[in-house]
Amino acid sequence: MSDLKGISVLVTRPAHQSERLVSLITSSGGGVVLLPTIEIAKPPEAQELDHLLSHLEGFDLALFVSQNAVEQGLLRLKGRPLPATVAAVGRATARALEVNGVAVSIVPEKQADSESLLAHPELQNVEGKKVVIFRGVGGRMLITETLAARGAGVTHAICYQRIIPDIDPGEVLAELVKGRISLVVVTSVEAVNNLFKMVGREGALLLSQCSYIAMSDRVKEACQLLGCGREILVPQVQDDAGIMEAIGFWHQHYFGITEN
DSSP: OOOOTTOEEEEOSOGGGTHHHHHHHHHTTOEEEEOOOOEEEOOTTHHHHHHHHTOOTTOSEEEEOSHHHHHHHHHHHTTOOOOSEEEESSHHHHHHHHHTTOOOOBOOSSOOSHHHHHTSGGGSOOTTOEEEEEEESSSOOHHHHHHHHTTOEEEEEEEEEEEOOOOOOHHHHHHHHTTOOOEEEEOSHHHHHHHHHHHHHHHHHHHTTSEEEESSHHHHHHHHHTTOOSOEEOOSSSSHHHHHHHHHHHHHHTTTOOOO
16 A cells, blocks of 8 residues: 555545544555535434334345445344345445344445446346335435336335535635645545535635545546546445555556646
8 A cells, every 4th residue: 555645535424434444544644634425314204114124024135225224224123134135235335234243145246336236146037026225315216226127026215314414614625725635535426416515616616626536437427527627536346445445546646746
């Protein structure tokens, strides 16, 4: 891993989900500025969710779309059993389940996105299967629509909602103005969109001049649409180690390089 001395990285995850990444960056000599851009709140229909989770015995598959879905879903399950087969959208989500004693049968090897999960061999023939998807309010419907088109019966367990945190971005703006933030880590489309909203027009102009580690091709496209004009790298593996590998590659090949 490259020596990141002199590098300051803006991390946009919630603080409780950033501890390992922050530790990896600082142990490599880098600095970290935290600005969580998504806050996880209770689901709007909590009673309806609790009723659903009390009747999971008829489902064949439980699918978790994120680490937040794991945390909030298991919290609401209160120890009640899941279906025999469990799927996770990526390795980080699978680890969050396994740490809580849940065995994961279906997980993509590399990319942590809907397309990669849907390409898994075990999700090709799901006709007649009953699937419960643990997710938040809103978001993509690709998994639901694809599994339904393949003949599955799909039910949503809406176990949280995402809101923009009520956080003063003053520290981040000050660091951006001073040119001290070299790199930004964003893990979802909503996270990067919220980031640009939170910092206002001046901050958005400064953010567009930073380099980015974007967790997927969709997040990269969102960065580009917001006017990010420098390097935007997508990790080969969507976990903390993959992010660090991408940071090391960026530091080796791009840091300090400017156009003449």
